[in-house]
Amino acid sequence: MSSVLMVGVDCSACSNRAIEYAERHAKRANAHLYVTHVIEWSQFTFSTVEENAERHKHRDEEIQRAHTEVIDPIVSRLKDAGIEVTGLVRHGHVAETLNALAGEHEVTNIIIGRQGTSMLKAHVFGSVGSRLVQVADCAVTVVP
Amino acid sequence: MSKFRAGFATLVGLLSSFSVFADVGIDEKINLAVKPFADAVAGFVFSSFTVGGVGIPFVLVWLIVAATIFTFYFKFINIRAFKHGFELVRGDYHDPEAAGEVTHFQALATALSGTVGLGNIAGVAIAVSLGGPGATFWMILAGFLGMSSKFTECTLGVKYRDEMPDGTVSGGPMYYLTKGLAEKGAGFAKLGKVLAVMFAIFCVGGAFGGGNMFQANQSFAQLVNVTGGETSWLADKGWLFGLIVASLVGLVIMGGIKGIARVTSKIVPFMAVIYVFAGLVIILMHFSEVPSAFAAIWNGAFTAEGVSGGVIGVLFQGFKRAAFSNEAGVGSAAIAHSAVQTSRPVTEGFVALYEPFVDTIVVCTITALVIIITGTWDPSVDPSAGVQLTSDAFGSTISWFPWVLTVAVVLFAFSTMISWSYYGLKAWTFLFGNNKVTDATFKLLFMFFVVVGSSMQLGSVIDFSDAMIFAMAFPNLLGCYFLLPVVKKELNEYWADYKAGRLVKAKAT
Numbered sequence: 001m002s003s004v005l006m007v008g009v010d011c012s013a014c015s016n017r018a019i020e021y022a023e024r025h026a027k028r029a030n031a032h033l034y035v036t037h038v039i040e041w042s043q044f045t046f047s048t049v050e051e052n053a054e055r056h057k058h059r060d061e062e063i064q065r066a067h068t069e070v071i072d073p074i075v076s077r078l079k080d081a082g083i084e085v086t087g088l089v090r091h092g093h094v095a096e097t098l099n100a101l102a103g104e105h106e107v108t109n110i111i112i113g114r115q116g117t118s119m120l121k122a123h124v125f126g127s128v129g130s131r132l133v134q135v136a137d138c139a140v141t142v143v144p
Numbered sequence: 145m146s147k148f149r150a151g152f153a154t155l156v157g158l159l160s161s162f163s164v165f166a167d168v169g170i171d172e173k174i175n176l177a178v179k180p181f182a183d184a185v186a187g188f189v190f191s192s193f194t195v196g197g198v199g200i201p202f203v204l205v206w207l208i209v210a211a212t213i214f215t216f217y218f219k220f221i222n223i224r225a226f227k228h229g230f231e232l233v234r235g236d237y238h239d240p241e242a243a244g245e246v247t248h249f250q251a252l253a254t255a256l257s258g259t260v261g262l263g264n265i266a267g268v269a270i271a272v273s274l275g276g277p278g279a280t281f282w283m284i285l286a287g288f289l290g291m292s293s294k295f296t297e298c299t300l301g302v303k304y305r306d307e308m309p310d311g312t313v314s315g316g317p318m319y320y321l322t323k324g325l326a327e328k329g330a331g332f333a334k335l336g337k338v339l340a341v342m343f344a345i346f347c348v349g350g351a352f353g354g355g356n357m358f359q360a361n362q363s364f365a366q367l368v369n370v371t372g373g374e375t376s377w378l379a380d381k382g383w384l385f386g387l388i389v390a391s392l393v394g395l396v397i398m399g400g401i402k403g404i405a406r407v408t409s410k411i412v413p414f415m416a417v418i419y420v421f422a423g424l425v426i427i428l429m430h431f432s433e434v435p436s437a438f439a440a441i442w443n444g445a446f447t448a449e450g451v452s453g454g455v456i457g458v459l460f461q462g463f464k465r466a467a468f469s470n471e472a473g474v475g476s477a478a479i480a481h482s483a484v485q486t487s488r489p490v491t492e493g494f495v496a497l498y499e500p501f502v503d504t505i506v507v508c509t510i511t512a513l514v515i516i517i518t519g520t521w522d523p524s525v526d527p528s529a530g531v532q533l534t535s536d537a538f539g540s541t542i543s544w545f546p547w548v549l550t551v552a553v554v555l556f557a558f559s560t561m562i563s564w565s566y567y568g569l570k571a572w573t574f575l576f577g578n579n580k581v582t583d584a585t586f587k588l589l590f591m592f593f594v595v596v597g598s599s600m601q602l603g604s605v606i607d608f609s610d611a612m613i614f615a616m617a618f619p620n621l622l623g624c625y626f627l628l629p630v631v632k633k634e635l636n637e638y639w640a641d642y643k644a645g646r647l648v649k650a651k652a653t
Binding site: 039041043044045046047048049050051052053054055056057059060062063090091092097100 | 235238240243244245246247249250251253254257258307310311312313314402405406408409410412413479480483484485562563566567
């Protein structure tokens with residue numbers, strides 16, 4: 001069975017090392033690569049009536065923007081490099097959503113970049129990397 | 145009726161006292177344009193018949209009868225779907241593909257922040273002081289029955305909502321009255337249009353009244369109360385408070401400073417939690433008196449000593465303040481709930497059951513218990529004291545709490561105003577079309593009524609607010625009766641799927 005990889009990206013410029021790593025491995029294993037961007041979102045937030053009315057529209061805009069600004073440039077570059085690649089965008093908590101999408105697409109290895117989060121920030125808010133390692137149902141590679 | 149006239153006269157008087165507006169003669173114009181309409185509305189809304197020496201307004205019977213019929217028609221949906229409603233709010237059936245859309249929790253929280261507010265604080269105080277502890281019993285019963293009304297209107301609100309060309313979602317009685325009734329044939333289509341227009345007119349009135357003036361008035365009253373009452377520097381500066389609040393409201397609705405509304409929408413739930421928590425603390429501190437308080441509620445509900453109008457009077461007060469607080473049957477909630485993401489409209493109906501439950505059965509009961517336990521209620525107290533009574537009740541046990549309550553009251557009032565400005569605007573544009581001029585006209589009027597509301601006496605504000613908000617229930621519930629089979633069909637189909645386990649549960653994350 002060929003392996004399926006997923007790389008989680010924040011923005012097209014800031015996840016370069018993780019993308020390079022994923023690219024190398026996808027090439028070597030002849031694997032399908034999912035390039036995934038998660039828009040931070042919770043189903044338990046408070047909003048105004050007007051925000052709710054515009055939510056559907058804004059969601060579409062957010063997804064559109066994530067595709068054009070984050071995913072599409074990476075996907076087209078990787079495609080040119082000869083990799084079989086699919087872009088994904090979804091709303092949710094980053095670690096949980098990456099894991100859920102990995103499950104849906106039978107991903108064997110999730111690759112993410114490590115952010116230089118300060119100790120304090122990591123303690124208060126947690127970091128996506130450590131959270132993902134906690135919840136993941138498949139192998140996780142954290143690229144420094 | 146005559147009370148309303150007096151209230152309206154006060155309003156007109158106040159309008160004319162604003163020299164800015166007086167020199168253009170707007171007061172006269174408003175007077176001439178609105179008076180016949182307002183009189184007709186008030187006459188109709190508050191037309192009452194006498195039972196046991198008490199005039200019972202027809203509209204109250206209308207609300208309660210509908211809520212009762214809906215409860216039986218849907219075989220006690222308010223009990224039956226209670227657990228499932230909670231599962232939906234908790235996100236058990238949340239579709240991950242729809243992440244980023246409005247969830248059941250968000251729709252409910254938004255709707256609640258529009259209703260939890262001064263009705264729960266000031267309204268309950270009025271009910272208990274005029275109707276005695278027994279009014280609480282009827283308030284709870286009205287809240288319980290009101291759950292079925294909310295179920296019905298919110299299901300319809302989602303089913304017949306419109307997705308606008310720009311991608312925004314818009315729903316509520318205007319839409320289900322026109323679209324829903326049109327499905328029943330040409331005659332009904334006409335009726336639906338008429339009802340929708342009536343609803344929209346009353347909704348604009350409700351937005352100016354209960355959704356605005358009442359809120360401004362009571363938050364100002366509380367501010368004066370904590371800063372020293374009659375001796376307060378603020379005591380005769382209602383207009384100033386009104387101008388400040390109107391500017392803030394204006395920044396949000398006209399200036400597009402959405403940040404203020406967003407922050408409010410995040411603080412309000414915490415204020416509600418603090419309020420409930422403080423109420424529970426006071427109840428626990430007087431734990432030994434709780435049984436006698438419940439006895440007073442129970443006995444008072446059926447004996448009503450010293451209450452004008454006897455048992456009917458008590459019942460009337462309880463029902464009235466419950467209806468004003470949770471707005472079940474009024475139709476406003478259907479607007480708030482309609483943006484939810486779901487392919488099954490009835491799910492939002494289940495979720496909406498929690499609105500009267502939280503608003504009336506939980507929060508109002510806590511307020512009532514605090515007032516009864518601390519002995520702050522007093523049949524001879526001036527009923528227009530409203531929020532002050534609740535403030536005194538909390539203050540008698542937690543001396544500094546009135547200050548917290550003031551912040552809560554102002555924030556509740558503000559968030560209710562923002563919600564109602566939206567409901568009102570939707571109704572307004574339904575009537576006058578959606579363009580820059582109509583939009584701005586409504587928003588300016590809305591801000592103007594903030595100033596008017598904070599400068600007026602409570603009695604007249606309450607009459608106007610009540611009349612307008614309750615009037616919305618006439619077209620709304622009449623339409624709901626005709627659309628009951630539609631809701632039943634949705635309910636039965638869904639319930640069969642639910643019972644057979646055909647609904648997809650979200651994976652726990």
